[in-house]
Amino acid sequence: MDQVGAEARAASLGTRSIKTTAKAxxxxxxxxxxxxxxxxxxxxxxxxxxxxxxxxxxxxxxxTCPATAAVCVYPDMVATAKQVLGSSGVxxxxxxxxxxxxxxxLDIKLADTRDAVEAGADEIDMVIDRGAFLSGHYLRVFExxxxxxxxxxxxxxxxxxxxxxxxxxxxxxRASWLAMMAGGHFIKTSTGKVQPxxxxxxxxxxxxxxxxxxxxxxxMIGVKPAGGIRTSKDAIKYLVMVNEVAGPDWLDPDWFRxxxxxxxxxxxxxxxxxxxxxxxxxxxxTLD
Amino acid sequence: MMVSTSSTSGRTNSTGERTSSxxxxxxxxxxxxxxxxVDIKPSYGLFINGEFVDGTGTSFKTINPAxxxxxxxxxxxxxxxxxxAVKAARRAYTRVWSKLSGAxxxxxxxxxxxxxxxxxxxxxxxESIDNGKPIKESxxxxxxIVAAHFFYYAGWADKLSHAGYGxxxxxxxxQVIPWNFPLLMLAWKIAPALACxxxxxxxxxxxxxxxxxxxxxxCQQADLPPGVVNIVTGAGDTGRALVSxxxxxxxxxxxxxxxxxxxxxxxxxxxxxxxLELGGKAxxxxxxxxALDQAVEGIVNGIFFNQGHVCCAGSRLLVQxxxxxxxxxxxxxxxxxxxxxxxxxxxxxxxxxxxxxxLAKIRxxxxxxxxxxxxxxxxxxxxxxxxxxxxxxxxxxVSQAHxxxxxxxxxxxxxxxTFRTPAEAVEKANNTPFGLSAGVWTEKGSRILWMANQxxxxxxxxxxxxxxxxxxxxxxxxxxxxGREGGRHGLEAYLKVESQR
Numbered sequence: 200m201d202q203v204g205a206e207a208r209a210a211s212l213g214t215r216s217i218k219t220t221a222k223a224x225x226x227x228x229x230x231x232x233x234x235x236x237x238x239x240x241x242x243x244x245x246x247x248x249x250x251x252x253x254x255x256x257x258x259x260x261x262x263t264c265p266a267t268a269a270v271c272v273y274p275d276m277v278a279t280a281k282q283v284l285g286s287s288g289v290x291x292x293x294x295x296x297x298x299x300x301x302x303x304x305l306d307i308k309l310a311d312t313r314d315a316v317e318a319g320a321d322e323i324d325m326v327i328d329r330g331a332f333l334s335g336h337y338l339r340v341f342e343x344x345x346x347x348x349x350x351x352x353x354x355x356x357x358x359x360x361x362x363x364x365x366x367x368x369x370x371x372x373r374a375s376w377l378a379m380m381a382g383g384h385f386i387k388t389s390t391g392k393v394q395p396x397x398x399x400x401x402x403x404x405x406x407x408x409x410x411x412x413x414x415x416x417x418x419m420i421g422v423k424p425a426g427g428i429r430t431s432k433d434a435i436k437y438l439v440m441v442n443e444v445a446g447p448d449w450l451d452p453d454w455f456r457x458x459x460x461x462x463x464x465x466x467x468x469x470x471x472x473x474x475x476x477x478x479x480x481x482x483x484x485t486l487d
Numbered sequence: 488m489m490v491s492t493s494s495t496s497g498r499t500n501s502t503g504e505r506t507s508s509x510x511x512x513x514x515x516x517x518x519x520x521x522x523x524x525v526d527i528k529p530s531y532g533l534f535i536n537g538e539f540v541d542g543t544g545t546s547f548k549t550i551n552p553a554x555x556x557x558x559x560x561x562x563x564x565x566x567x568x569x570x571x572a573v574k575a576a577r578r579a580y581t582r583v584w585s586k587l588s589g590a591x592x593x594x595x596x597x598x599x600x601x602x603x604x605x606x607x608x609x610x611x612x613x614e615s616i617d618n619g620k621p622i623k624e625s626x627x628x629x630x631x632i633v634a635a636h637f638f639y640y641a642g643w644a645d646k647l648s649h650a651g652y653g654x655x656x657x658x659x660x661x662q663v664i665p666w667n668f669p670l671l672m673l674a675w676k677i678a679p680a681l682a683c684x685x686x687x688x689x690x691x692x693x694x695x696x697x698x699x700x701x702x703x704x705x706c707q708q709a710d711l712p713p714g715v716v717n718i719v720t721g722a723g724d725t726g727r728a729l730v731s732x733x734x735x736x737x738x739x740x741x742x743x744x745x746x747x748x749x750x751x752x753x754x755x756x757x758x759x760x761x762x763l764e765l766g767g768k769a770x771x772x773x774x775x776x777x778a779l780d781q782a783v784e785g786i787v788n789g790i791f792f793n794q795g796h797v798c799c800a801g802s803r804l805l806v807q808x809x810x811x812x813x814x815x816x817x818x819x820x821x822x823x824x825x826x827x828x829x830x831x832x833x834x835x836x837x838x839x840x841x842x843x844x845x846l847a848k849i850r851x852x853x854x855x856x857x858x859x860x861x862x863x864x865x866x867x868x869x870x871x872x873x874x875x876x877x878x879x880x881x882x883x884x885v886s887q888a889h890x891x892x893x894x895x896x897x898x899x900x901x902x903x904x905t906f907r908t909p910a911e912a913v914e915k916a917n918n919t920p921f922g923l924s925a926g927v928w929t930e931k932g933s934r935i936l937w938m939a940n941q942x943x944x945x946x947x948x949x950x951x952x953x954x955x956x957x958x959x960x961x962x963x964x965x966x967x968x969x970g971r972e973g974g975r976h977g978l979e980a981y982l983k984v985e986s987q988r
Contacts, residue, residue: 200778200780200781201778201781201930201950203950203951204778204780204781204782204784204785204950204951205778205780205781207784208780208781208784214623214627214833215515215833215834216515216518216833216834217515217516217518218515218516218517218518219516220514220516221513221514221515221516222516224513224514225513228513407780414816438513439513442513443824447512447513450513
């Protein structure tokens with residue numbers, strides 16, 4: 200990877216001008232791709248229930264507004280979320296494997312994973328062992344992903360790299376291939392607990408990796424940038440990048456997600472602006 | 488576009504199969520830049536001695552190459568008009584400009600630079616309308632570098648004694664510029680000339696005179712003393728009259744090697760100092776250890792930037808055989824995402840070919856490439872029905888003996904050759920009558936330095952391409968011309984260097 204070149208390419212994709220019908224399409228697609236997330240020590244059943252309600256019906260004033268892809272919570276909140284979401288089609292994603300640091304024994308990480316799956320999680324967001332990765336123990340990282348995938352059973356596995364800790368684009372590219380070869384269904388940038396979280400160039404490197412992986416194996420892997428994507432304008436830049444780097448096949452919640460919380464309300468405001476020509480202040484959008 | 492293949496992910500549908508739902512494509516809606524900011528007059532005269540005057544010659548039309556719409560009627564400067572312009576420049580030189588201190592000259596140049604920035608959008612839109620280049624290039628590349636060039640040389644005006652070429656200007660400069668970067672080439676010519684204390688008569692290309700004429704208005708707005716800058720429009724005859732005028736002290740030309748040769752002959756034996764920036768057939772060399780995705784970006788930028796109307800374009804791709812297939816696959820996929828069309832649309836990557844004449848030349852050489860046995864490929868793209876258009880095109884299986892590997896096409900056409908070793912890459916890269924630029928793509932720093940020493944090219948870019956900066960000298964080896972423009976070196980062309988006194 201060449202850092203200067205990669206960043207220049209990402210920046211140039213960010214200059215695409217997405218207007219009118221294209222913007223309306225992008226905003227609805229982005230809403231459908233949101234993994235609405237709460238990952239706080241202060242999370243409670245009440246908070247999670249409110250978030251789940253919002254995920255199913257982001258804009259109570261407009262029934263045509265699509266639901267988000269999933270809600271993303273800690274494993275102990277999975278049952279609560281599942282109870283609200285039921286068969287709504289909105290998935291429950293749980294972070295596991297000693298999220299966010301990943302500093303625990305493998306047994307504990309696997310137990311963490313199984314616990315979330317048994318509670319009803321449809322998707323597991325695991326973290327890789329960055330310590331092992333940065334000390335060159337790639338096989339250990341690989342085998343851990345394989346083991347977690349097995350513990351996931353029917354649940355889909357997203358593999359979080361914490362790219363803010365891997366730091367170089369070469370590392371991001373290498374981690375992408377490790378995770379894809381180990382059987383991850385999705386590769387994900389960040390926990391949201393480390394800065395920088397998702398960036399356009401990092402996501403571009405991962406989109407190139409899934410594109411090349413399909414080219415080599417025929418298998419399609421999803422990508423999820425998480426953390427720091429707060430505005431519709433940013434989300435649209437990501438979608439342009441998905442479209443032009445990986446290709447339009449990835450423009451689907453099955454293959455691309457946004458790990459976000461505040462992004463959703465900005466998308467809703469822009470959506471209202473697109474449909475009605477105006478929007479009122481933030482008080483007109485629910486705060487869950 | 489790629490077709491969805493088997494998948495391991497995705498939500499399961501009712502029958503339990505993995506699905507990759509088919510999306511309607513993310514089609515970007517038109518996002519045109521408004522042209523209301525420009526005010527094109529029905530006709531333009533010549534800019535002589537600070538005023539627009541009617542020419543005594545005939546007139547010609549300038550058109551929008553994207554639509555063939557006539558934009559304005561332009562005066563064609565006759566020999567007599569050129570004489571008036573040179574006289575005005577001489578008068579301004581003797582009476583005003585050569586008497587001003589460097590710091591005073593700098594004030595005018597800074598003022599011009601600031602006005603260019605203030606009127607940047609207007610200049611960008613006008614450039615795209617008259618030239619056909621995409622607005623994102625005129626807006627993000629051309630005009631910012633134009634302003635940067637004036638700022639840069641304004642800074643030199645009062646520091647000439649530190650540059651090493653003396654402080655004595657030459658007098659009147661006759662400058663002839665091409666149509667590919669109309670305002671940028673004007674800046675490359677006028678900024679150093681004025682900074683050094685010369686006055687100028689400049690002839691823009693006949694297909695792209697409008698931004699030069701708007702620049703004339705900017706000179707008025709900046710209160711530049713009359714006669715310091717004169718703009719004479721016209722074609723070959725006007726240019727000939729200008730460069731062979733006996734009272735011109737310095738000739739600067741950017742354009743084709745053919746015309747450059749005529750100019751060199753015309754001024755031979757005279758006192759005139761000459762710089763020529765001519766054609767090129769640059770090698771863009773990709774080694775197997777290069778960051779390939781970024782190299783592909785560099786290849787695309789190298790040949791498709793400005794429709795390939797770039798003298799330093801990376802028109803020959805030399806790719807190491809061990810990665811040739813992979814690079815070609817990536818390149819073709821990337822080319823499929825290029826958006827060809829309305830130059831004023833902010834999402835357009837490739838605009839219109841500048842003229843019917845140039846389009847005919849590109850078509851002719853491309854047909855020759857096919858006839859010589861090279862394989863031609865272009866992505867599926869719909870071209871507008873009016874105007875002059877050519878799809879991004881790549882030829883594989885090209886060898887050194889083919890004309891498309893030797894002649895400058897000056898269009899969005901890439902010839903791909905392969906090599907096995909670094910020595911072979913150098914040999915092939917240098918095996919051309921030109922020598923303007925080259926690109927090297929490798930992760931190995933030592934190889935970059937070695938290649939840069941071996942390549943006979945005025946500019947060598949490493950892991951990038953088509954990067955321009957006013958601080959960097961630009962110019963060619965061999966048939967790509969002589970003299971340097973830009974940077975401290977660019978001052979030499981406009982000063983009486985000690986030994987010449």
